[in-house]
Amino acid sequence: MSVAPSLSPAQVLDAPLGDLLTTVGVEIVDSSITDAEFLGAVVQRKSGEIYLTMPTGRSELEHDTMARYLLAQVFDVDLPKLPAPFVTTKI
Structure with missing residues (x-):
């Protein structure tokens, strides 16, 4: 398994998603x-x-925001938690 990349909050929030x-x-x-x-x-x-497995038919803003948030979670980037009612669960 490869070493996880080190990401900063600025990279997660500002880099083009691609x-x-x-x-x-x-x-x-x-x-x-x-x-x-x-x-x-x-x-x-x-x-x-x-x-990332993402639902289809959502707005570009929702898709982009959730993809970035999930990446921050998996790569342990210190970002504020999403407000209620949003919940992430680790299985």
Whole structure:
């Protein structure tokens, strides 16, 4: 398994999303989950490969914001928690 990249809050918040994904080696894939309360998930395979599974049909702002937040969570970047009612769960 490769070493996790070190990211700053500024990188997570300011870099173009495509560049950020390339930097961390993460791909976004469409999720089949249609529940309106599902905003995305981080999936890590046994090989160490990480990808984000994101719902389709959401606004660009929601997609971008949630992808960045999930990346911050998985790479342990110190960002403020999302306000209620948003909740992240580690399984």
